[in-house]
Amino acid sequence: DGGITQSPKYLFRKEGQNVTLSCEQNLNHDAMYWYRQDPGQGLRLIYYSQIVNDFQKGDIAEGYSVSREKKESFPLTVTSAQKNPTAFYLCASSTPGLFWGYTFGSGTRLTVV
Amino acid sequence: AQSVTQLDSHVSVSEGTPVLLRCNYSSSYSPSLFWYVQHPNKGLQLLLKYTSAATLVKGINGFEAEFKKSETSFHLTKPSAHMSDAAEYFCVVSVGVRAAGNKLTFGGGTRVLVKP
Numbered sequence: 001d002g003g004i005t006q007s008p009k010y011l012f013r014k015e016g017q018n019v020t021l022s023c024e025q026n027l028n029h030d031a032m033y034w035y036r037q038d039p040g041q042g043l044r045l046i047y048y049s050q051i052v053n054d055f056q057k058g059d060i061a062e063g064y065s066v067s068r069e070k071k072e073s074f075p076l077t078v079t080s081a082q083k084n085p086t087a088f089y090l091c092a093s094s095t096p097g098l099f100w101g102y103t104f105g106s107g108t109r110l111t112v113v
Numbered sequence: 114a115q116s117v118t119q120l121d122s123h124v125s126v127s128e129g130t131p132v133l134l135r136c137n138y139s140s141s142y143s144p145s146l147f148w149y150v151q152h153p154n155k156g157l158q159l160l161l162k163y164t165s166a167a168t169l170v171k172g173i174n175g176f177e178a179e180f181k182k183s184e185t186s187f188h189l190t191k192p193s194a195h196m197s198d199a200a201e202y203f204c205v206v207s208v209g210v211r212a213a214g215n216k217l218t219f220g221g222g223t224r225v226l227v228k229p
Contacts, residue, residue, distance in 0.1 A: 006156075043219045045216065090156055092157075101147045101149075101162055101207075102157075104156035104158070
């Protein structure tokens with residue numbers, strides 16, 4: 001079955017550490033996205049990529065970095081510069097166009113300990 | 114710029130009664146509109162989408178939504194709530210600026226509680 005796989009499901013980070021969240025899709029989608037979700041809030045866009053080797057900052061990119069070396073993969077690194085990283089992180093993909101929604105992964109819950 | 118407002122942060126219904134989740138949008142262009150559902154600690158699942166065809170859109174699990182341009186609304190309804198409908202629901206708008214990619218703007222979410 002085609003879909004998006006995010007790993008790990010739960011991740012714990014110590015203060016000052018960088019951590020990388022994995023996102024892999026086998027849908028042959030061109031575009032991929034990272035969102036952050038905080039309790040009681042909607043989703044906020046961190047980074048997105050429309051094609052391989054290209055990505056753009058979203059609304060809250062500070063303290064995060066991404067790469068898009070392969071069409072299938074769009075890992076997100078939460079750096080030590082991100083002061084409040086505890087959140088639920090969702091990866092999504094789509095075929096660019098007006099009428100397509102996104103396919104979402106099942107998310108990674110990151111907690112700072 | 115576009116924006117989405119979900120008018121209720123929480124909705125509580127009894128099993129078997131109708132569900133209404135309200136959504137208003139703002140957009141400078143003709144939008145595409147979506148409703149997504151999220152169960153606890155899960156990703157988002159697409160319920161239905163409006164893409165300028167019929168204004169009454171039917172989705173999965175008995176949900177439907179009506180696009181009303183004059184009211185800039187896209188309310189989600191279901192005639193009879195089931196316990197499995199307890200989740201968070203997001204109204205989403207997409208405006209096509211192809212050069213900028215297909216970015217979606219999310220509402221703040223409505224959490225639905227279904228009482229037995």
